[in-house]
Amino acid sequence: MRKTTPVFYISIVIALLFIGWGVIPESVLPQFHLAKVSGDIQNFLVYKLGWFYLLAATAFLVFCFVMIFSKYGNIRLGADDEKPEYRYRTWFGMLFSAGMGIGLVFWGVAEPMYHFYSPPVGEAETAEAARVAMRYAFFHWGLHPWAIYAVVALALAYFQFRKKEPGVISRVLRPVLGERVNGLTGIAVDTLAVYATVFGVATSLGLGAIQISGGLSHLSPSIPNSFATQLVVIIVVTVLFMLSAQTGLNKGIKILSDTNVRLAVLLMFFLLFAGPTNFIMDVFTTTIGSYIQNLPSMSLRLSPFEQSEWPRVWTIFYWAWWIAWAPFVGSFIARVSRGRTVREFMIGVLLVPTIFSALWFSVFGGSALYLEMFEGADIMETMNESGIEMALFSVFKHFPLSTILSGLAILLICTFFVTSADSATFVLGMQTTNGSLNPSNSVKLTWGIIQSATAIILLWTGGLQALQTASIIAAFPFTIIMLFMMFSLLRSFKQETFMKKK
Template sequence: MNKVTRVFYISAVVAVLFIIWGIIPKDVLPNGNLNDVTAGIQSFIVDRFGWFYLLSATGFLLFAFYLIFSKYGNIRLGKPGDKPEYSYISWFAMLFSAGMGIGLVFWGAAEPLSHFHTPPFGEAGTAETAKTALQYSFFHWGLHPWAIYATIALALAYFKFRKQSSGLVSAILEPLFGNKMKGPWGTLIDFIVVFATVFGVATSLGFGAIQISGGLSFVFGWDQTITMQMIIILIVTVLYLISAMTGLNKGIKYLSNANIALAILLMLFLLFAGPTNFIMNLFTNTFGSYIQNLPGMSFRMTPFDTEDTWIKDWTIFYWAWWLAWAPFVGTFIARVSRGRTIREFVLGVLLVPTIFGALWFAVFGGSAIHLEFFQDKNIMQYVNDLGTEAALFAVLAEFPFGTTMSIIAILLISTFFITSADSATFVLGMQTTGGSLYPPNSVKLVWGLLQSGAAAVLLWQGGLQALQTASIIAALPFTIIMILIVFSMLKAFREEGKQADLRRKK
C-alpha cells in the first residue's frame, strides 16, 4: 500500500504556498502578511475558545483513566496472539523522544524560572511561588498532554492492528460515518493531520536551530548569526534524512535509545552535582501538590480578571500546541505499540513520561530556582539578555564541568531534533501513502526537505512565530475530530464486546 494519495499533493502544494506567503515582505502585503493574519486568528480562537481547549484536554484525560479501569483494558492492539514488537526500554525511549523530549531540554530550567518571576497567582519570588512554578510545569508537561497523545495513538493502533484498517486518522471515524470517510471528508481530515504535523515540526526545527546556536554561542562565544543557524538546519536535515531512510528498527530506534541515555546522564549529573536534598524534597512536595490540585488546575480560568493573560499565554497555548502535535506523535506511538493491551498501553503512555518529566523539571527548574533563591544568582538575566534558550546553559555553567555538560546538552538537543524530525517524515509518509507502515523513501525525502525548507526560509525571514501559530490554529478543528474519535472508539469497543459475548454463548 505504497500508493501516493491525493492528500500528499494537496498538502505539499498548501505547504509550499504557505512558505511563499511567509516570505513575502510586510510592505508588499501590509494588511495580509502571514504573521499578522495567523496572529489575529489565533488571538480570536484563544479569546473565544480557551474554555473549549481546557475542557477537551481534561475530557481526554478522564477518558484515558476510564479505559484503564474498564472491561476494554484487556483488548490487545493486534491479533490475540501478537506480542509487543519492542522492549519496554525501546518503546518508552521512542514514544518519549517523539513526544516532547526536545521541549523538556528547552524548557526544563526556563519554564519554572519564568513562573517563579511571573506566577499564575501570588507574589513573585517567594518560597510558595517556587512550589507553584514547579507545580504548573508538571501540569503543562504531565498527564494532560500524554492523555491527548494516548487517545489518538490508541485509536490508530486499535483500528490499524486489530481491525486491519488503513492506519489513517479518517479511517478511525468509519464506525460513525461509514463510507463518507473514503471521500472528500476523509481527505479533509487527513489533510488537517498532515498540515498540523508539517508546520509543527518545521517550527520546532527552526527553534531547535536557535537553541543549538544559542548553546554554541554561550559555551564557545561564537556569534549567533543566521548563517550559523542555516548551517545547523542543513546538518540536522542530512542526519535525520539518513536516519529516516534506515527505517524504524535501525536509525530511529538506536537514536531514541541514545537520547534517553544522554538525557538520564545529564539529569543524574545535575541531581548529584546540584542541591540534591533540595531537589528531591521539592520534587516530592510538588508532585503531591500536583496530584492534589490537578482537578482545580484542569478547570482554572479567570473570568473576573480580564487583564490576566497568564492562562491564555501558558496553559491554553500548551493545550493547543499538544493538540496540534497529537496527529504526528499519536501516529508514531501507534506504530511502535503493536501487541500491547489497552490497559498496558494507556498506563505506559500516561505514567512513565509524566513521572520522568516531573523529575526533569524538579532537577533543572529546582536547580535554577535554588541558584536564585539561596545563592543570589540572576539566571533570569541571561534569559532576558540572550533568550529563553540560554536558561539551561546558564544553570549548567554554575556547576562543576559546566562546559562539558553544556556540550552534552547541545548533543542531546541535536539528537532529539533528529529523532523528532525523522519520526515526522515517517508519519507524513504513512499519512500520505494510504497508511503504509513502510512508506517509500522518496516520499519521506520530499517531506523531510519540505519541513527543513519551511524552517530555514521562515527563520531567515523572521516568520517562525507565524508558522507556529498556523500549526496551533489547526488544533481547533483537530480537537473536534479527537472528540469524534473517542465516540467512534467506544462504539467499536462495544461492538467487539457484543461479538465476544455471542461467541461465549455459542
C-alpha cells in the same frame, strides 16, 4: 511515489503556499501578512473558545483513565495472541523522543523561571511563587498532553492493527462517519493532520536550531549565535535525519531513541547529584503531591473575575499546541505500540513520561530556582539579555564540568532533533501513502526536505513565530476530530465486548 494519495499532493501545495505567504515582507501586505492573520485567528480561538480547549483536554484525560480501569483495558492492539513489537525500554524511548524530548531541554529551566517571576496567582519572587511555578511546569508537561497523544495513538493503533484499517486519521472515524471517510471528508481530515504535522515540526526544527546555535556560541564565543550558524545546524541535522530515515524504523529511530534516553538520564542524574540533591528531591516529592491535589482545579482554571491573561497565554496555548502535535506524535506512538493491551498502552503512555518529565523539571527547574533564590544567580537576567535558549547553559556554569555538561546538552538536543525530524518524515510518509507501515524512501525524503526548507526560510524571514501560530490554528478543528475519535473507539469497543460474550 506509486502509493501516494491525493493527500500527498494537496498537502505539498498547501505547504508551499504557506511558505510563500510567510516570506512576503510585512510592508507588502500589512493587513494580510501571515503573522497578522494567523495571530488574529489564534487570538479569537484562545479568547472566545479557551473554555472549549480546557474541557476537551480534561475529557481526553478522563477517557484515558476510564480505559485503564474498564473492561476494555484487556483488548489487545492486534491479534489476541500477538506480542509487543518492541521491548519496554525501546518503546518508552521512542514515544518520549518523538513526543516532547527537545521541548523539555528547551523549557526545563526557562518555564519555572518565567512562572517564578510572573506567577498565575500571588506575589512574584516568593516561596509560594516557586511552589506554584513548579506545579504548573508539571501540569503543562504532565498527564494532559500525554492523554491528548494517547487518544489519537490508541484510536490509530486499534483500528490499524486490530480492525485492519489503513493507518490514517480518517479511517478511525468510520464508525461515526461511515463511508464518507473514503471521499472528500476523509481527504480533508487527513490533509488537516498533515498540515499540523508539517508546520508544527518545522517550527520545532527552527527552535532546536536556535538552541543549538546558542549552545555552540556559549561554548565557543567565536561562533556567533546568528542565522548563518542556525542554517549550518539545520543543514547538518537534515543530512543526519535523512540518513537515519533511509535505514527504517528498526534501525535509525530505534538506535537514536535508546541514545536519547541514555544521554538524558546521564545529564539529569549528574546534575541531581552534583547540585542541591536534597532540595531537588524535596521539590519533586512536594510538587507531585501538590500537582495531584490541585489537578482538578488547574485543569479547568480560567480567570473570569480577575481578567488575567495568564491561563490563555500559558495553559490554553499549551493545550492547543499539544493538540496540533497530536496527529504526528499519535501516529508514531501507534506505529510502535502494536501488540500491547489497551491498559498496558495507557499506563505506559500516561504515567512513565509524566513521571520522567516531573523529575526533569525538578532537577533542572529546581536547580535554577535554588540558584536564583539562595545563591544570588542571574539566570533570568541572562534569559532576558541573551534569549530563552541560553537558560539551560546559564545554569550549567554554576556547576563543575560545566563545559562538558553544555556539550552533552547540545548533543542531546541534536539527537532529539534528529529523532523528532526522522519520526515526522516517517509519519508524514504514512499519512500520505494510505497508512503504509513502511513508506518509501522517496516520500520520506520529499517531506524531510520540505520540513527543513520551511524552517530555514522562516528563520531567515523572522516568520517562525507566525508559522507556529498558523500550525496551532489546526488544533481547533482537530479537537473536534479527537472527540469523534473517542466515540468511534467506544462504539467499536462495545461491539467487540459483545462479540466476546457471544
